Amino acid sequence: MVATAIEVHGLEKSYRDLHVLRGVDFDVARGSIFALLGSNGAGKTTVIRILSTLLKTDAGTATVNGFDVATHAPDVRESISLTGQFAAVDEILTGRENLVLVARLRHLKDTGRIADELLERFALTDAGGRRVSNYSGGMRRRLDIAMSLIGSPPVIFLDEPTTGLDPEARIEVWRAIRELAAGGTTVLLTTQYLDEAEHLADRIAILHEGRIIVNGTLAELKKLLPPAKVEYVEKQPTLEDVFFAIVGGGK
Amino acid sequence: MTAHFIGDTGTLLGRSLRHVSRSLDTIVTTAIMPIAFMLLFVYVFGGAIDTGSDSYVAYLLPGILIMTIASGVTYTAYRLFLDLRSGILERFQSMPIARSAVLWAHVLTSLVANLISLVVVVGVALVMGFRSGAGVLAWLAVLGSLLLFTLALTWLAVIPGLTAKSVDGASAFAYPLILLPFVSSAFVPTGTMPGPVRAFAEHQPVTSIVNTIRDLFMQQPVGNDIWIALAWCVGTLVVAYVVATGAYRRKIS
Ligand SMILES: Nc1ncnc2c1ncn2[C@@H]1O[C@H](COP(=O)(O)OP(=O)(O)O)[C@@H](O)[C@H]1O
Ligand SMILES: [Mg+2]
Numbered sequence: 001m002v003a004t005a006i007e008v009h010g011l012e013k014s015y016r017d018l019h020v021l022r023g024v025d026f027d028v029a030r031g032s033i034f035a036l037l038g039s040n041g042a043g044k045t046t047v048i049r050i051l052s053t054l055l056k057t058d059a060g061t062a063t064v065n066g067f068d069v070a071t072h073a074p075d076v077r078e079s080i081s082l083t084g085q086f087a088a089v090d091e092i093l094t095g096r097e098n099l100v101l102v103a104r105l106r107h108l109k110d111t112g113r114i115a116d117e118l119l120e121r122f123a124l125t126d127a128g129g130r131r132v133s134n135y136s137g138g139m140r141r142r143l144d145i146a147m148s149l150i151g152s153p154p155v156i157f158l159d160e161p162t163t164g165l166d167p168e169a170r171i172e173v174w175r176a177i178r179e180l181a182a183g184g185t186t187v188l189l190t191t192q193y194l195d196e197a198e199h200l201a202d203r204i205a206i207l208h209e210g211r212i213i214v215n216g217t218l219a220e221l222k223k224l225l226p227p228a229k230v231e232y233v234e235k236q237p238t239l240e241d242v243f244f245a246i247v248g249g250g251k
Numbered sequence: 252m253t254a255h256f257i258g259d260t261g262t263l264l265g266r267s268l269r270h271v272s273r274s275l276d277t278i279v280t281t282a283i284m285p286i287a288f289m290l291l292f293v294y295v296f297g298g299a300i301d302t303g304s305d306s307y308v309a310y311l312l313p314g315i316l317i318m319t320i321a322s323g324v325t326y327t328a329y330r331l332f333l334d335l336r337s338g339i340l341e342r343f344q345s346m347p348i349a350r351s352a353v354l355w356a357h358v359l360t361s362l363v364a365n366l367i368s369l370v371v372v373v374g375v376a377l378v379m380g381f382r383s384g385a386g387v388l389a390w391l392a393v394l395g396s397l398l399l400f401t402l403a404l405t406w407l408a409v410i411p412g413l414t415a416k417s418v419d420g421a422s423a424f425a426y427p428l429i430l431l432p433f434v435s436s437a438f439v440p441t442g443t444m445p446g447p448v449r450a451f452a453e454h455q456p457v458t459s460i461v462n463t464i465r466d467l468f469m470q471q472p473v474g475n476d477i478w479i480a481l482a483w484c485v486g487t488l489v490v491a492y493v494v495a496t497g498a499y500r501r502k503i504s
């Protein structure tokens with residue numbers, strides 16, 4: 001087993017004239033939670049799509065679980081699970097049927113038991129027999145994440161996992177993500193919410209104008225602020241302060 | 252990966268058949284328009300149309316079946332479009348499955364759903380007095396032709412399903428196909444049509460397929476039409492398959 005679960009070097013991607021990624025570099029340590037932070041349109045989803053073999057890069061390399069995404073896509077797919085930015089669930093099937101479907105497609109045995117355990121774990125047991133089209137946004141997202149855990153892949157990508165969730169559902173998703181990392185899973189999540197990165201991540205990278213402009217632990221990021229400012233604020237600076245100080249956005 | 256092709260296709264086929272069985276209205280909708288045309292032509296226009304055959308229902312049925320298939324395959328485009336838009340297709344593609352299983356599951360679902368619609372339409376035709384003395388072999392030939400035609404049109408439907416920008420766009424491709432039987436030998440003999448229309452009608456695919464099925468029903472020798480029909484179906488199938496799988500690769504890579 002290699003120590004780094006994800007390695008990204010010089011990743012570039014354009015959509016026609018739009019140069020979205022201009023040389024993205026970062027590594028993610030095995031078993032850690034890594035937050036890719038960036039405003040809307042920064043290219044977070046593009047990075048995730050490349051890492052989950054859904055999109056080809058224009059330049060640069062990326063390996064996931066030791067496998068090159070360009071040359072060993074099937075091995076990468078064996079190693080990962082993707083929870084996309086928008087819940088990708090089958091509306092016509094029931095929650096339980098969705099879980100069984102994914103378990104079958106992962107070629108697992110005992111798919112019914114796997115489904116029931118996940119329904120229980122994500123507080124969906126009562127809703128399990130109902131069609132997903134009747135689910136609330138939070139329930140859909142929980143099911144979506146539950147579907148990603150099937151087969152316990154070593155690396156999980158979560159693209160804005162809590163966008164659009166109410167605070168309660170958000171906390172619940174956070175809890176699930178922490179549990180995953182505690183179990184040794186590597187989690188790469190993207191978020192626009194600074195406090196989400198602050199609460200969850202072991203390391204935070206800020207994607208801005210096509211590059212990673214900062215990459216470090218929360219403590220390291222906080223040190224980036226000029227000390228003069230620290231003297232005048234009563235509280236510790238939040239990640240939000242750091243973010244806007246670096247990317248130059250106005251508060 | 253490809254070792255899982257059959258298993259994955261089976262799993263995904265089960266999924267989309269559930270979609271079909273939970274929206275049986277799609278099968279009813281598929282069958283309703285052709286049945287309406289059958290009623291209209293048999294009971295309203297039929298008396299005024301001289302086809303030279305004893306039973307106008309029997310004359311009409313092959314064209315009606317073609318129409319049923321043309322409207323049935325729109326649901327394949329529709330379901331594929333929804334899979335793409337809902338993101339579930341991306342989820343499947345990021346999983347360790349045989350990638351072509353997703354398309355094949357939709358195509359096989361189309362065969363099953365259309366077969367049910369066809370049975371419904373033939374059932375109505377029987378009630379309306381359709382009778383055929385065709386033997387088992389002739390019926391099998393009819394079934395085979397219809398399935399081949401369905402397969403060709405389904406792969407054609409995959410293309411807008413993958414490339415359309417809207418739900419309407421995904422199903423709009425079928426309107427010309429549904430109307431094609433009107434300018435063919437399906438409802439009236441082509442001999443009564445004016446020159447250019449007749450030339451078109453006699454050389455478009457529906458006529459050869461309709462003539463073949465009609466001859467099989469009426470226990471007539473099928474003649475050259477069956478080869479022309481086969482050539483059209485296989486030709487369409489091959490071209491549509493190549494274009495559709497090309498569009499799929501572009502979509503998922
Ligand atoms: N398929 C696409 N075609 C053209 N432009 C795209 C496509 N996907 C994303 N973009 C553009 O690329 C930029 C980055 O998108 P994305 O990676 O989704 O950002 P984020 O997830 O950080 O919000 C955006 O400006 C978006 O409009
Ligand atoms: Mg995004």
